[in-house]
Amino acid sequence: MLTIKNLHAEVEGKQILKGINLEIGKGETHAIMGPNGSGKSSLASVLAGRDNYTVTEGEVWFNGKNLLDLSPEDRAREGVFLAFQYPVEIPGVSNLNFLKTALNEIRTYKGLPAIEGRDFLKLTKEKQQLVDFNANLMNRSLNEGFSGGEKKRNEIFQLAMLDPQLAILDETDSGLDIDALRIVSNGVNKLRDAEKSFVVITHYQRLLEYIVPDFVHVLYNGRIIKTGTKELALELEERGYDWLKEELHLKEA
Numbered sequence: 072m073l074t075i076k077n078l079h080a081e082v083e084g085k086q087i088l089k090g091i092n093l094e095i096g097k098g099e100t101h102a103i104m105g106p107n108g109s110g111k112s113s114l115a116s117v118l119a120g121r122d123n124y125t126v127t128e129g130e131v132w133f134n135g136k137n138l139l140d141l142s143p144e145d146r147a148r149e150g151v152f153l154a155f156q157y158p159v160e161i162p163g164v165s166n167l168n169f170l171k172t173a174l175n176e177i178r179t180y181k182g183l184p185a186i187e188g189r190d191f192l193k194l195t196k197e198k199q200q201l202v203d204f205n206a207n208l209m210n211r212s213l214n215e216g217f218s219g220g221e222k223k224r225n226e227i228f229q230l231a232m233l234d235p236q237l238a239i240l241d242e243t244d245s246g247l248d249i250d251a252l253r254i255v256s257n258g259v260n261k262l263r264d265a266e267k268s269f270v271v272i273t274h275y276q277r278l279l280e281y282i283v284p285d286f287v288h289v290l291y292n293g294r295i296i297k298t299g300t301k302e303l304a305l306e307l308e309e310r311g312y313d314w315l316k317e318e319l320h321l322k323e324a
């Protein structure tokens with residue numbers, strides 16, 4: 072479903088991604104770990120199409136389409152979803168209106184009619200219960216005044232509502248209390264199925280005890296330097312990243 076080949080990207084003239092290769096199959100969950108500044112969020116941004124990044128080399132294919140040729144909006148309509156590390160507040164736009172507009176954009180793109188008000192409310196209730204999202208937050212302005220954890224939980228609610236094929240979760244666990252971490256992880260697990268793929272960016276192995284990945288990749292200085300299974304995350308938690316640099320004879324970033 073997603074193939075990344077030799078992806079290089081820069082921001083403000085600085086090379087950040089230096090040859091990423093990654094293959095994500097349908098229904099798979101991949102975790103991306105790596106030291107601060109290694110390029111994890113940059114990879115998420117490039118996949119979502121943030122315009123301050125310039126792709127200088129490489130290819131990204133999503134379900135047979137050249138993702139890099141598509142606008143950020145069309146990537147979202149095609150089924151790529153990014154849960155932000157720092158979700159933005161949009162005062163004056165209610166959470167529900169935002170979701171209805173986004174959902175209808177996707178439906179129109181797929182040639183489907185706009186969702187009926189009644190069906191939308193039914194879907195909202197169903198998904199709100201599925202991911203255990205506080206109903207009171209749904210009518211408020213999008214993320215305005217939400218606590219850090221509420222914003223992260225809202226990202227998962229949006230994910231449930233929009234039902235993308237590929238969800239990229241950028242440090243969704245940061246800022247969550249212990250209960251919220253479990254709730255958010257349960258929400259993600261309920262959304263996992265044979266058709267949907269997840270890329271989970273995290274610093275902590277703890278999250279991967281809840282959302283068990285099929286693969287764990289280590290991103291270092293703009294490249295994936297090691298791939299393993301969930302045991303690799305455990306090893307990183309115990310040993311940090313320095314041993315890997317030594318093992319692979321890598322220079323400092």
Ligand SMILES: Nc1ncnc2c1ncn2[C@@H]1O[C@H](COP(=O)(O)OP(=O)(O)OP(=O)(O)O)[C@@H](O)[C@H]1O
Pocket residue numbers: 082083085087105106107108109110111112113114123
């Ligand atoms: N707009 C920008 N201008 C200049 N440098 C940038 C910009 N955005 C990102 N960078 C740099 O790109 C590098 C990679 O950043 P990125 O946020 O992708 O790392 P990360 O692996 O997600 O880090 P963290 O774990 O700290 O979130 C960093 O050195 C960062 O300073």
